[in-house]
Amino acid sequence: MHDNKKEFLIARNDKIGDFMLIWPALAWLKKNIPNAHIVCIVSQSSSELAQQCPYIDDYYIDMDYKSLKQSLSKYHFAASIAFFSTFRIGFLFKNLNIPVRIAPKTKIAQYFHNYRIKQNRSKSEKPEFEYNIDLVYELLNVLNHDEILDADDAPFWVLDPKKHNDYKEQFIQEHKINLDKKVIFLHPGSGGSSKTLSLDQFIELCEGLRSFDDYNFIIHCAKNDTEKAEYILKNIANNVNIKKIKESANVTQMVNNIACSDLFIAGSTGPLHIAGALNKKTVGFYPSKKSSTSLRWQTINNFHKRLSITDTDRDKKNISVDIKKTVLEIQKLISSEEIIGN
Numbered sequence: 001m002h003d004n005k006k007e008f009l010i011a012r013n014d015k016i017g018d019f020m021l022i023w024p025a026l027a028w029l030k031k032n033i034p035n036a037h038i039v040c041i042v043s044q045s046s047s048e049l050a051q052q053c054p055y056i057d058d059y060y061i062d063m064d065y066k067s068l069k070q071s072l073s074k075y076h077f078a079a080s081i082a083f084f085s086t087f088r089i090g091f092l093f094k095n096l097n098i099p100v101r102i103a104p105k106t107k108i109a110q111y112f113h114n115y116r117i118k119q120n121r122s123k124s125e126k127p128e129f130e131y132n133i134d135l136v137y138e139l140l141n142v143l144n145h146d147e148i149l150d151a152d153d154a155p156f157w158v159l160d161p162k163k164h165n166d167y168k169e170q171f172i173q174e175h176k177i178n179l180d181k182k183v184i185f186l187h188p189g190s191g192g193s194s195k196t197l198s199l200d201q202f203i204e205l206c207e208g209l210r211s212f213d214d215y216n217f218i219i220h221c222a223k224n225d226t227e228k229a230e231y232i233l234k235n236i237a238n239n240v241n242i243k244k245i246k247e248s249a250n251v252t253q254m255v256n257n258i259a260c261s262d263l264f265i266a267g268s269t270g271p272l273h274i275a276g277a278l279n280k281k282t283v284g285f286y287p288s289k290k291s292s293t294s295l296r297w298q299t300i301n302n303f304h305k306r307l308s309i310t311d312t313d314r315d316k317k318n319i320s321v322d323i324k325k326t327v328l329e330i331q332k333l334i335s336s337e338e339i340i341g342n
Contacts, residue, residue, distance in 0.1 A: 005037035008139075009072065009080040009098060011089045012042060013062040016270030017297070018128070019046040020277050022083050023156045024300055025132035026055035032140055032149050039075060041068070041089065048251035049274075054157070065092060072096055079143065081135050085109045100142050102135055115142055124296035154302045155279035159259055167256045175218060175243050182334060183216045184209070185245075185258065185275075187266035188232065189225040194287050195311075196267025198318040199228055203236045205265070208327030209334075210240045217242035220257065220264075220271060263334055267319065268297045276301040283307045283330055285319045307333045 008029070012022045019042060030036055039058045042050045050059035060071055069092055079100035080093045090112030093101050103113035110116045117138050119131050133151060140148050177183060186206065190196045197205070206217050217240060219229040229244040236242055248254035255274055258264060264275035265283040275282050276299025286294040286308060294308035307329055314320040 005035050006033055007037045007039065007075045007077045009075070009077045009093065009096070010038055010040045010056075010083065011081070011085075011093075012040065012046075012083040013086075013089070014043055014084050016046050016049065017268065017273040018084065019043070019049060020270070020273035021127075021129045021297075021300065022132045023053065023055065023277055024129045024151060025083070025136045026053070027156055028133055028149075028151045029136045029139070030055050031152060032136075032145060039072070039077075045270075049255075052252070052255070068092060069095065079139055080113075081139060082109075082113060083132050083135060085113070087112075100139065102138050102142070104131070104135070121296070122291040124290055124293040126295070127298050128296050129298075129300050154300060154305075155277070156300055157274075157277040157279075159256070159278070164256060164259055168260050171257065171260045174246060175216075177216050178214070178241070181214055181216050181241075182262040183218060183260060184334075185218050185220045185261040185264045185266075187220045187264065187269060187271050188228045189221055190267055190269060194268050194289070194292050195317065195319055196269070197285055197321070198315065199231050200235075201318070201321065201323060203232055204323045205327060205330070206232075206240050206242060207237050208323060209331060210237070211327075212331050212334075214241055215334075218261070219244045220261075220266075221245065221247065223247050263330075265330070268292065273299055275299065276306070279305065281305045281307075281333055283309065283333065285309050285311070285321065287311045287319060288313050304336065305333075 012019050037057045040050055040056045041060050041062055044061050047061050050056050077098045080098045082089050082103040085103040087109045090109040094112040101113040102115045103110055105116035105118040121131050186202055188199055188202050209215060219232055221229045258275050259278050261280055263281045266272040267285045272282060272284050279301045282299045282301055288311045294310050298308055299306050309321055309326055311319040
């Protein structure tokens with residue numbers, strides 16, 4: 001065991017967006033137990049984010065059971081939380097002989113954990129990040145923690161100012177940014193999760209916002225979304241100042257790119273939740289499906305910085321919205337003053 005450290009094992013080994021939504025819970029755990037040494041099991045896609053997360057001390061990429069158990073056997077965990085509970089992870093936690101094992105009360109995997117919390121997340125009665133905080137609250141109670149401190153507000157991720165400013169200067173030059181105008185990112189990809197706006201609706205949004213100001217629009221995309229970006233560039237009105245981002249070579253670059261934006265517009269994807277962690281203004285488009293509501297999957301930026309818009313269900317393939325109304329709501333968010341202290 002690390003000197004004077006209390007070791008905790010955490011699992012959130014699925015998608016990037018889900019991983020970002022445990023950050024407030026981890027921040028709260030660290031605040032209440034400053035000597036907490038948090039070890040996290042993550043997916044390959046989230047590993048670079050885990051490496052940079054200020055609340056994670058060690059991380060392990062989810063691999064075969066034998067290798068994972070061998071790597072984790074050197075610790076003496078006081079407790080574990082499975083934010084995402086699977087049979088294999090539950091079996092692992094039990095076989096590591098962790099005395100306090102906390103997880104949502106769901107599926108057969110719950111029986112490997114000795115503290116199970118009924119949450120019914122699919123009912124979407126509260127935000128996902130609050131469900132995660134509830135599991136930390138249970139942990140603090142089980143450990144008989146004396147005085148539970150209030151959770152902190154955003155931002156949950158602050159980049160190194162000097163490093164990021166150097167990056168931002170380069171970004172401004174590369175993309176020929178007009179410094180007098182806001183920088184608006186739009187992310188047309190779905191990340192393989194829920195559906196998002198059609199490319200034509202993304203175009204209509206930009207054209208509608210252009211009627212208010214000559215914003216710097218940047219299409220944020222991964223390499224597999226290049227065709228979508230090209231479609232937007234080809235079909236958008238000539239008076240819209242829009243460019244395609246230089247595709248991110250890695251997650252660190254993607255995070256620095258997103259940090260250059262004033263506003264990030266996307267469906268409920270990993271990049272949207274990264275923007276939330278950085279406390280950027282966000283516009284998220286959500287399906288009307290009960291388990292994927294805007295309430296459940298809201299971002300973790302300050303409340304006044306986020307706008308959530310729900311599908312009108314007029315299109316089976318894509319999210320559809322009232323464009324005129326949406327443009328006005330986004331423009332209102334862009335024009336809103338920053339609250340001092342945030």
